[in-house]
Amino acid sequence: MQYACANCGIEMEYHEAGYLFLHNEKRLNLPLTGSVDKTEEGLYVLPYDNLDEVYGKLSEIETVLVEEEWTCSFNCSEKPGPFRPAEEFLQLIKYREMVKLIQGGQFTSHLQPIIDLSDFSLFGYESLLRSNSGHNRINPGELFEAASRTGFHSMLDQKARKSAIESRQGQVEPGTKSFINFLPSTIYNPEFCLRHTFKIVNECNVDPKDLVFEVVETEKIEDVEHLRSVLDVYKREGMKVALDDVGSGFATVEMLSLLQPDYVKIDRSFINHCDSDEDNQEFLREVMKIAGELDILVLAEGIERKEELLFCKEIGIHYAQGYFIGKPQEEAMEPFEETLFV
Known part of the structure; x- marks a missing residue:
């Protein structure tokens, strides 16, 4: 199976059986046993029968490989x-099933309802x-953790956005918002x-105004200027933006004035x-x-x-979501009745 690196486009092909190669610019020796050849250029060549075997061999000498800057x-x-x-190579072998899942794009989106607290609609x-x-x-x-370790977080984030947009088709009515998570760290330009x-968005004939792109892990953002540039591009295309998990570190006039989120x-x-x-x-x-x-809506x-829920309504919070309202499901929920919440 081949996959493209999400960041630089370098292709790599998994081989379930073949030869493992280890190289070090300093031509150092490795504590390896079994069937192994070493060339004059300091290149080790090991035949293998399956990728679990490769991972096992490398794990035994991982510290040496990383500290001495070996490549594989x-x-x-x-x-x-x-x-x-070596460290990157080990992660790619360890998480190969998740890498295949990411590359194949075998995803769907579950929908968790958000209500308007003014009338519970x-x-x-x-x-x-x-x-x-x-x-x-x-x-x-676990999937996002594996993607981060293997360099596939950008590809996963992109495919997650695609799945979320496509999930509207046939079940989410125009005018109903879709809040879609994204990781700013995966968007370099x-x-x-x-x-x-x-x-x-264009192919699915979705009105951009119905999409709200939501920054996850808000309080971990370090490059605020970069985040603002990402949000500005979304807004320029007619979409809305939101900051997720807002806590005391981000709930300041200065920060919210700089980023100007819609929610x-x-x-x-x-x-x-x-x-x-x-x-x-x-x-x-x-x-x-x-x-x-700042004319920002609060959820x-x-x-x-x-x-x-009733306290949030009392103090004027605009929108709400949570298990009391509805759990994530594969299909959109039926319209709500106010009596469910009062």
């Missing part, structure tokens, strides 16, 4: 393919990535990297028992004050109790 390659013939740093859905590979269900968190996403989503930790927790109440009121000054996520 494999091929079905005795001619090496592209070399990669359906406002939109958050699209949440799920694997769609039969019985082989993979936790999305927004003018180039987002072309694929905008192409899918902010309040982290679950500040919603938890907000009907009785005075610290959470103080934080939520401060966010509402800042958001009101409370992680609503798990009726009391939390």
